[in-house]
Amino acid sequence: MEKFSTHTGIGVPLRRSNVDTDQIIPAVWLKRVTRTGFEDGLFSAWRGDPSFVLNTEPFSRGSVLVAGPDFGTGSSREHAVWALTDYGFRVVISSRFADIFRGNSAKAGLLAAQVAQPDVELLWKLLENAPGTEVTVDLAERTVQAADLTVRFDIDDYTRWRLLEGLDDIGLTLRHADAITAFEEGRPARLPVATS
């Protein structure tokens, strides 16, 4: 996974709460068997509307999405994260993320930055009043900065460390292969196996 330290890009205000993963990428787009190529599915239903924010300049070139609370609810599809990153987003800012989406983001190198809802409102106003404003997100400092506004964001220490170092979870876990083997030796024999 690519290391993440800071990112600067155009902020995109998405004034919606409960942006579920079916909105981020509808199920019909999930049939690909590759890990790339999901950008056309991103918000595909909304992108049919010419006034949708990503259909307007300069927001179509945005890379920092600022959304309402409960972003990423619903399905566990990691394709939602891939659609965002394939489109060019590196950061999503919201006042509350669904658990699975937040976990998936951390695995796929998308920064899910949680800020207080009043700060989301300030960012929305700023980005709407001055379209094209660049937002700088500093993971080490846990700050979001746009024009003269600086707000703090929350992310758990472990996820922050992994993103800063660009570490792959499987590699980290396999350092404990002995512990896994030891655990397996103690598992009750009555537990089922799926082979018929």
Place this chain on the structure above:
Amino acid sequence: MGRTMAEKVWEAHLVRKGENGEPDLLYVDLHLIHEVTSPQAFDGLRMAGRPVRRPELTLATEDHNVPTLDVLAPIADEVSRLQVETLRRNCEEFGVTLYPMNHAEQGIVHVVGPQLGLTQPGMTVVCGDSHTSTHGAFGAMAFGIGTSEVEHVLATQTLPLKPFKTMAINVTSADGRLRPGVTSKDVVLAIIAQIGTGGGQGYVLEYRGNVIENLSMEARMTICNMSIEAGARAGMIAPDDTTFEYLRGRDHAPADFDAAVAEWRELPSDADAVFDAEVHIDADALTPFVTWGTNPGQGLPLSESVPDPERIVDENERVAAEKALTYMGLAAGTPLRDIHVDTVFVGSCTNGRIEDLRAVAEIVDGRRVADGVRMLVVPGSMRVRFQAEQEGLDKIFTAAGAEWRSAGCSMCLGMNPDQLAPGERSASTSNRNFEGRQGKGGRTHLVSPLVAAATAVRGTLSSPEDLD
């Protein structure tokens, strides 16, 4: 201090306790996979040269995008066919058991696991599907994961996880029963409306109370299934005699069943266990519940009317309600019972089991689906389909004018040809009413099987008591 059931299962699966803010490493007893969220995970293994660590603890089925008509022909949609063929190749290459289309054990992954007896109390179960919470009905800890985590479990049979908080949801009534016409689907829709789509975030929910204790295993699965719609990672119900009787004699039940039962009896939360949060639901006040909006928390009793967004104080919720009504094509103040539907969908991992089909058949028996309404009945698995046919339910459905299909996720998420057209309105026994969930522009009302059946007959959102 006593421990909750979730804490007991967690501790029993601890491979390694995290240090210095690291997550814990938990062992996974059962990993279920399907065609949609696994191909990139297998690719990852191939690229890193890693095997599947425990293929015998992994089970695959084809469910999300398979057609439910003409199932003996090759899948017409080329992209869907490639995805299914990719799963078959991956299972072959990595030695994973697969129940493919037309196999007697094929079906929706969350119907298949329990009916085989693979889901047992105290286990950890994961799957690349958020409705994995279903399996918590057995006192298992079960949750949905993303594709990177699928790859992680395939490679290590473990997951790094931060401990969850626990929330008790007490569902009680004077006599421990639900009122006539009220089902476990209505219970969970009411819970989600009460705590909100984010109310369960960070929690494992434990459903308890005399109403839960009196529910069948299938009704319990319906409730646990929708835990994710409240934002929770998992939902659990303490195993009891109902659980044990369901499991006894199933294909993968333990050989020494009584010894297993003795261990399972230790799992329920201790009397002095403390939950991080508690919620109470008065089941005597519950009536059939339906959704009016575009998230599962936007629901009301069927007897009420479409809400007026202007009366919602919270700005985000008001804006969300306005957008939902526009999308749903509904006017504030319209009685929910006056809403006409075009399609009724009975099925999904929420309500596609034999008890659901029996409940629907009992209502449509001797009646006709209303003119202009199409009704799809999609069993959750081939076993459910076979059982229904043994009982003659298929004849009841087709005599009423409904379509009887093969097993799969079908119109729940519209990945296969079973979709709503733009503007088309459904009453659906599934779990999500998100915009476009059942097809682009489709409008979904989530309902119980009883409401679905009565709605099919009357053509407007209805409960059985509305029928002559």
